[in-house]
Amino acid sequence: MTGAAIEADGLGMLYGRRRGWALRDCSFRLPAGRICALVGPNGAGKSTLLALAAGLLRPTEGTVRVLGAADPAGTRHRVAYVAQDKPLYPQLTVAGTLRAGADLNPGTWDGEAAGRIAGPLPHGAKVRSLSGGQRTRLALALALGKRAELLLLDEPMADLDPLARHQLMGALMAEAADHATTIVMSSHILTELEGACDYVLLVDGGRVRLGGESEDLVAAHARITGQVRDLAPHTVIESRTTGRQLSALVRKEGRVDDTAWDVTEPSLEELLLAHLRTPGAPALLTPSAGGPVPGEVAAA
Numbered sequence: 001m002t003g004a005a006i007e008a009d010g011l012g013m014l015y016g017r018r019r020g021w022a023l024r025d026c027s028f029r030l031p032a033g034r035i036c037a038l039v040g041p042n043g044a045g046k047s048t049l050l051a052l053a054a055g056l057l058r059p060t061e062g063t064v065r066v067l068g069a070a071d072p073a074g075t076r077h078r079v080a081y082v083a084q085d086k087p088l089y090p091q092l093t094v095a096g097t098l099r100a101g102a103d104l105n106p107g108t109w110d111g112e113a114a115g116r117i118a119g120p121l122p123h124g125a126k127v128r129s130l131s132g133g134q135r136t137r138l139a140l141a142l143a144l145g146k147r148a149e150l151l152l153l154d155e156p157m158a159d160l161d162p163l164a165r166h167q168l169m170g171a172l173m174a175e176a177a178d179h180a181t182t183i184v185m186s187s188h189i190l191t192e193l194e195g196a197c198d199y200v201l202l203v204d205g206g207r208v209r210l211g212g213e214s215e216d217l218v219a220a221h222a223r224i225t226g227q228v229r230d231l232a233p234h235t236v237i238e239s240r241t242t243g244r245q246l247s248a249l250v251r252k253e254g255r256v257d258d259t260a261w262d263v264t265e266p267s268l269e270e271l272l273l274a275h276l277r278t279p280g281a282p283a284l285l286t287p288s289a290g291g292p293v294p295g296e297v298a299a300a
């Protein structure tokens with residue numbers, strides 16, 4: 001098994017007693033080299049999880065190991081974190097910001113990578129005069145220039161125009177492929193993540209609900225349509241009946257009887273939406289994400 005970029009064990013975060021848990025009982029593993037989509041509704045705990053992994057918050061309970069280190073704060077030089085509000089020094093120019101990136105990362109700074117991302121920006125302009133999307137581009141340029149092993153990106157594409165989004169997503173993918181960089185990217189744009197990410201963590205209500213390779217998570221489910229009948233032994237994530245017709249998304253327990261139903265594979269977006277609509281659906285982690293290895297539970 002490859003090394004883990006992030007390993008969380010019973011991770012919990014309470015900002016204040018009256019606010020309730022932002023994150024609770026989170027245990028999962030993210031193998032190194034993956035491009036992971038971090039999805040979930042507003043307030044699910046995505047930013048909290050990223051800030052814990054970046055070592056900017058200390059967990060209230062449990063642990064999070066990052067690149068093998070027990071204290072994520074001690075591994076910041078190997079991690080680049082782009083927060084949702086893209087904090088930058090407003091009085092610096094674009095060129096000055098890139099120079100600061102080089103000064104702060106001696107020996108590892110990749111000026112060419114940063115330059116490729118920052119290219120379209122007005123280099124003499126002060127950061128405070130940049131639009132939201134331009135600031136995002138600059139923050140991503142700093143993150144890529146750092147040549148980090150792990151990129152933690154909190155809704156990086158939210159304020160980019162579609163062309164910039166497409167281009168920057170391509171640049172991130174190229175970075176990941178060339179340098180085996182692990183990327184964790186939170187986003188609400190499920191269609192965009194589908195083509196780009198090979199790993200998924202779905203967080204809801206402060207807990208990890210789905211975790212693993214996108215392909216394996218999709219393959220563990222089926223969309224079935226046909227005459228209304230008992231769906232056991234499969235776990236129903238959501239279902240709808242119209243007259244005698246049934247349409248359901250199920251988690252497969254063994255083979256689905258395709259003589260009785262039309263069986264198709266759901267898209268990743270369909271799968272995520274179904275789980276978001278059904279907060280009570282049981283959690284599923286694939287073995288690489290720390291879930292049980294098939295057969296092991298029965299043998300135990």
Ligand SMILES: Nc1ncnc2c1ncn2[C@@H]1O[C@H](COP(=O)(O)OP(=O)(O)OP(=O)(O)O)[C@@H](O)[C@H]1O
Binds near residue numbers: 042043045046048
């Ligand atoms: N600094 C903070 N102080 C107090 N509560 C906080 C703080 N940051 C987040 N929270 C609370 O923790 C919970 C999780 O918030 P978080 O920002 O991690 O969610 P999120 O999934 O990133 O949401 P969004 O998709 O809206 O960005 C929410 O209830 C939020 O109100």
